[in-house]
Amino acid sequence: MAVGIHRKTIAYIDKQAIIHNVQQEMKRLDKDTVLYAVVKADGYGHGAIEVAKAAKKGGASGFCVAILDEALELREAGFTEPILILGLVDVKYVELLVLNKFSVTVGSLDWLEKANEIIRVNEYNEKLYVHIALDTGMGRIGIRTKEELQEIERWLDGNERICFEGVFTHFATADSPDQKQFEKQVSKFNILVESLHRKPPFVHTANSATALWHKSSSSNLIRFGIAMYGLNPSGGVLSEPYQLTPAMKISSEVNYVKQMQEGDTIGYGATYSASQGEWVGTVPIGYGDGWPRGLQGQDVLVDGKRCEIIGRVCMDQCMIRLPYEVEEGSEVILVGQSQEQLITLQEIADHLNTIHYEITCGLTARIPRRYDNTSIANSDKKTNIF
Ligand SMILES: Cc1ncc(COP(=O)(O)O)c(C=O)c1O
Structure with a gap:
């Protein structure tokens, strides 16, 4: 698409605002909790690369994207930080995941088995890093029962090609004053995670709303999206614990x-x-x-x-x-x-x-x-x- 550089209609992005918003959140985190900047959909329309640079300055140690191409765009721009792909990726692209050291969301044992076979046949030197999605009430992607999760854990245990790096869920109502659904999801998540014999390095639940308003929710990785852009996830229904600066x-x-x-x-x-x-x-x-x-x-x-x-x-x-x-x-x-x-x-x-x-x-x-x-x-x- 042609970019209208000869016309005065312009979106100005204040990178200082992004740095400030990330820094404000970083100040509230425990020292063993990391913040990944969510830069999917071209940084929510702000421009993924420039947002990623600003977020990194603010203290983000990794990035989340939705699709493989967005992850590749960051690598091509020179980012060496961890990149977690939050959407499902067709297993035929395993090579791109492995060679670029992307972490990828997985929602089934079938996907893992196919990925494992591709890695075995091709004898890649690098491991594949996976985060298992748990569907606790969003109804989108993820494992729904203890049995399925334990089966995946047993299958991954001792696997030399695939590293069980994380387990996570996504809340449907973390931005709502009504806590009922949120608490239901927290409790389902806790039951599922406690059924694991060994927790992976990252156990995470927090989008912006969860980070802002449910600090107690267990998460050692914050997937910080809309608040980084200075926008209140609840649309102003809940007040911000610190001032967000729109970018x-x-x-x-x-x-x-x-x-x-x-x-x-x-x-x-x-x-x-x-x-x-x-x-x-x-x-x-x-x-x-x-x-x-x-x-x-x-x-x-x-x-x-x-x-x-x-x-x-x-x-x-x-x-x-x-x-x-x-x-x-x-x-x-x-x-x-x-x-x-x-x-x-x-x-x-x-x-x-x-x-x-x-x-x-x-x-x-x-x-x-x-x-x-x-x-x-x-x-x-x-x-x-x-
Ligand atoms: C799985 C997941 N985590 C985190 C985020 C970031 O959410 P927010 O922009 O509300 O912080 C999203 C965004 O849609 C998401 O899908």
């Missing part, structure tokens, strides 16, 4: 300004009619950039003032109602601060009746990610971007 801001410009006559219409479907003398600006961002059509009616900021998106969001552009005539080229803050006003990713998510994870992950490659404040395209304009 992403999105800005653009007003690239066309006009005054409307009474009844003039805006956008596909002509869903908006202007009143006499209304000033309307066009902003070069649309659903082709991951700025969804459902954002009709959401505000953006111009000169510290809230301006509503009027008419339907197009693929590449949307229109906003201006408080007065502004110069073409005026900065538009879609997510971030302008003077006294702030638009958060949570506000965008609420407007769309979704979660902020989906907004950042959904921003397409067409929007460039900028990591250096000094390279802000509109830097002659002094709107407070961060």
Whole structure:
């Protein structure tokens, strides 16, 4: 996909915020607990490589990704730290797992047997590192009974090709004030783990929400995702034990300004009619950039003032109602601060009746990610971007 470097629609990523968020979490961890930065889905849309660099500076000692290609991207970028792949990988790619020293999630004995056979036949020198997933109530992947887990443990015991490095689960409701489901999962996890004769080096349960709000839950590896990006996993329902600093801001410009006559219409479907003398600006961002059509009616900021998106969001552009005539080229803050006003990713998510994870992950490659404040395209304009 072409990246829009000749247009002023940009996602600014504040790496200091990522470093800060990781450092804040690191301060709370026991000394034998490690933090792996979750950088799947291109670092939740923030850019996996730059996020991984910042997370490492903050103290992350490893990374989690969802798919093999994301793990390869990190290795190719030169990261030598442990990388845990949280999703299932087709067993035919065992060679890539072994040669790149990836740790991989496993959910069945059948997968292990096939992997073992491939490693035996090919006589790889390196071991395969596996983390056994336990399904304690997420219903996604993982072993569900003691019997299955013990069978896997017996099979792995003494295996020279496959190292039983970890066992883990994922909570469905760690971000909820209602603890019932969470506690049910904790208790199922404990029963399963206690049925092991020997615990592997890593026993882990903690995503961001678990790390923030269930510190007592047994985990010597934190899979730190959304909170690293400065976003509250509960969408603000639970308050943060320390201040999370959002890393992403999105800005653009007003690239066309006009005054409307009474009844003039805006956008596909002509869903908006202007009143006499209304000033309307066009902003070069649309659903082709991951700025969804459902954002009709959401505000953006111009000169510290809230301006509503009027008419339907197009693929590449949307229109906003201006408080007065502004110069073409005026900065538009879609997510971030302008003077006294702030638009958060949570506000965008609420407007769309979704979660902020989906907004950042959904921003397409067409929007460039900028990591250096000094390279802000509109830097002659002094709107407070961060
Ligand atoms: C297994 C697993 N662990 C950890 C995470 C990170 O979660 P969060 O971003 O809520 O911290 C995810 C994200 O979906 C996940 O699937």
